[in-house]
Amino acid sequence: MKHNLKLLMGIDRNSQFSTRVIILSLPSALLFSALTLLGLLSPLTSFVCYIIIIVFNMFSLFPISYELQTLRKYIYSLANEMDNNDAMPQLSEKDAQELAAAVNSVHRFWISKTDTLEAQTVSDAAILDTLPDPILMLDGEGNITGGNLAARQFLGTDVANQRIDALFSTNIFIAAVEKILKGKSETESLVFYMSGKYNRRVYAHINKLPWFSKGRAVAVVSLYDISKALSVEKMQSDFVANASHELRTPLSVISGFIDTLQTSAKDDADARDMFLKIMREQADYMSALIEDLLSLSRLEMAQDKPLKDKVDLAEVIDDVVQSLKIKAFNRSLNVKMIEENRIPKIVGDNHEIHQIVQNLVDNAIKYAVENSEISITMKTVPSIPSGSGLNVADGKAVSIAVNNKGPKIEKADLARLTEKFYRMQIHKDMKIKGTGLGLTIAKQIVMHHHGNLTVNSTTHGGTTFTVYLPIKQN
Ligand SMILES: Nc1ncnc2c1ncn2[C@@H]1O[C@H](COP(=O)(O)OP(=O)(O)OP(=O)(O)O)[C@@H](O)[C@H]1O
Ligand SMILES: [Mg+2]
Structure with a gap:
């Protein structure tokens, strides 16, 4: 009976509806019992009146209990799903209506706060992803709570599920991280070597964040890969060492002969002529080397120099061939120029293009077998083949x-x-004779012109150096 009544009223088991009805009816029960004991009311009348009061209480308590229960279910549904779109229940009791309106406004406030926070988080993550260097966020226990795109690319996509000391084994780095996490320092910077598959020298900057709460990032680690910069530095110092070595060799030959001429060969006319000839050659070599070094350094500095000459390649090649005619003749070489189709003037630097052609034809004359033929073939091509580390121009080229x-x-x-x-x-x-810088200079010029330089060598066909230069610079 009781169960059926509850079902009928739509009040569930958890509701305190029946307890409230009983408590409310208790004073009437005491009153009716006293009146019955005093003989003022018959037990039957007392009982009937008591039942009437219980029914009355049930009906007056039912609407508010029912609506409170509906409201409770609605609040639970809001709490479980932030983007809950269920319509607010229809309530008739004023108190319940006001409570529902208050709950709704709190819910709307949190939805708008959450939207703002989500938008903020997405934009913060997007900004972090645009940074070129890896950045890791750490919680108070040393767990990686997140990393930007560069960090995921460098350390792996699952970087966020690892501990910092599992990912990095370098003691000095882990010690610096611990110092920050234990609050002993606000910021730490160090250079360390990442061994194993990374094989990188890294500059790390670890910063404590200005807030501290469990489960949140409390420190940020930024990593800068300095291996490239160090290798450029090494290349530069190797270059200086090589250049000094190349200059020292002829210099020591010259000073050796000066000593000999001042002592043992002082009065030997034949030896003197021979030594002076060698000294002249070495001095020429030194000045060629210095000329090439200066040319290379000028080119390296002028990679952004605008290209604005209209260069007639046939004319340049003709000039070079004329200037090297005697050299070719001395080695019995026949230099042939082939213009496969009409070559337009190209946009570039006249002097630099002259230098490339000069270097390539000079090499061909120096390294060809005697009594053979050298060919210089010019043609237009639809595009420049791309090469590693080169930024080649699009479109037609020569x-x-x-x-x-x-x-x-x-x-x-x-x-x-x-x-x-x-x-x-x-x-x-x-x-x-040679300095070993001619092709380096040619490559540098080709890069300045956004072109390419290829080389191909076969047993029967000989060696072919091909330079590609764009007709227009884009
Ligand atoms: N056409 C070629 N055939 C065969 N080997 C070549 C040819 N061109 C260059 N080489 C080789 O490449 C090396 C580098 O050439 P590069 O032009 O840079 O220097 P070089 O000719 O020795 O000196 P420089 O050009 O400064 O006088 C040469 O020393 C030579 O060994
Ligand atoms: Mg050369």
């Missing part, structure tokens, strides 16, 4: 291929020909 006959250059040598001071052993042994 190619100049310089071919000479000679032994095939092996792959290992081919890859190194444009390195500063690199010369093949066979040519050093043959005492062919």
Whole structure:
């Protein structure tokens, strides 16, 4: 009966409805019992009146209890789903209506706060992702709570699920992180080596965040990969060491001969002539080397210099061939120029393009087998082949291929020909003069023009250096 009544009224088991009805009816029960004991009311009348009061209480308490219960269910549904769109229940009791309105306004306030926070978090994460260096967030226990895109690319996508001391094994770095997490320091900076698969020298900056709460980021680690900068520094110091070495060699030859001329060969006219000839050669070599070094350093400094000459390549090649005619004649070489199609003028730097052609044709004459033919072929091509580390221009270009006959250059040598001071052993042994900077200079000029320089060598076809230069600079 009681169960049926509850179902009928829609009041659930957890409700204190029946307790409230009983408590409210208790004073009447006491009153009716007293009146019955005093003989003022018959037990039956007392009982009937008591039942009437209970029913009355039930009906007056039912609406508020029912609406409070409806309201409770509504609040739970709001709490469980922030974006709950359930309509607010229809309530008739004034108190319940006001309570519902208050709950709704609190809910709307939190929704707007959450939206703002979410938007803020998304935009903060997007900003962090644009930063080029890895950034990691740490909680108070040393767990990585997040990382930006650069960190995920550098350390792996699952970086956020790891402990900092599991990811980095370098003691000095972990000690610095601990110092921050234990509040012993606000900021730490250090350079350390990441061994294993990373193999990087890293500059780390660890900062304590200005707030501290459990489960939140309390420190930020920024990492800067300084390996590249260090290798550039090493390249520069290697270059200085190489240049000094290259200059010291002829200098010591010259000073050795000066000593000899001042002492043992003082009165030997034949020896003097021979020594002076060698000294002249060494001095020429030194000035060529200094000229090339200066040229290279000028080119490296002028990579942004605007290109505005209209260069007639056929004219440049003709000039170079004329200037090297005697050199070619001395080695019985026939230099042939082939213009496969009409070549338009190109936008570039006249002097620099002259330098490339000069270097390539000079090499062809120096390294060709005697009594052979050198060909210089010019043609327009639809595009420049791309090369590693090169920023080549789009669109039509002109190619100049310089071919000479000679032994095939092996792959290992081919890859190194444009390195500063690199010369093949066979040519050093043959005492062919050169600084090993000509192709480095040519490569630098090609880069300035957003072109490309390729080399191909076969046993029968000889060696071909091809330079690609864009017709227009974009
Ligand atoms: N056409 C070629 N055929 C064969 N080997 C070549 C050719 N061009 C260059 N090389 C090799 O590449 C090396 C580097 O050439 P590069 O022009 O840079 O220097 P170089 O000719 O030795 O000196 P420089 O050009 O400064 O007088 C040469 O020493 C030579 O060993
Ligand atoms: Mg050369």
